Amino acid sequence: MASSQSSVHEESEKECFCGLKCKVKTSWTENNPERRFYSFPNYKTVGKSSCKYFDWYEPKMTDRERNIIVGFMRKTTKLENEIKYLRGKEK
Numbered sequence: 001m002a003s004s005q006s007s008v009h010e011e012s013e014k015e016c017f018c019g020l021k022c023k024v025k026t027s028w029t030e031n032n033p034e035r036r037f038y039s040f041p042n043y044k045t046v047g048k049s050s051c052k053y054f055d056w057y058e059p060k061m062t063d064r065e066r067n068i069i070v071g072f073m074r075k076t077t078k079l080e081n082e083i084k085y086l087r088g089k090e091k
Contacts (some may be wrong), residue, residue: 016040016053024057033069035061 014022022038036057040050061069 014038014055017051018053022053022055028073030070030073031066032061033066033073 016022016038018040020041023041023043024036025039027033027035027037038053038055038057040053043050
């Protein structure tokens with residue numbers, strides 16, 4: 001997985017260095033799967049400067065929790081690829 005994969009969930013009460021309300025995002029990387037974090041609201045927005053604010057929303061997962069989630073993510077990807085392959089053979 002790419003190191004920058006994340007999804008946005010909500011705006012928080014926490015403010016970035018610029019005084020704007022942070023966005024709560026979820027990381028989908030192998031090192032931090034499903035771990036939420038606060039992010040600068042204009043991150044990667046064209047024409048907007050970034051204060052590069054970042055902070056974790058919740059504590060780090062244990063190795064066991066991370067391994068379980070990463071295992072599920074890999075199995076899901078494998079099954080999705082098998083489905084695509086089998087659907088391609090039907091045609």
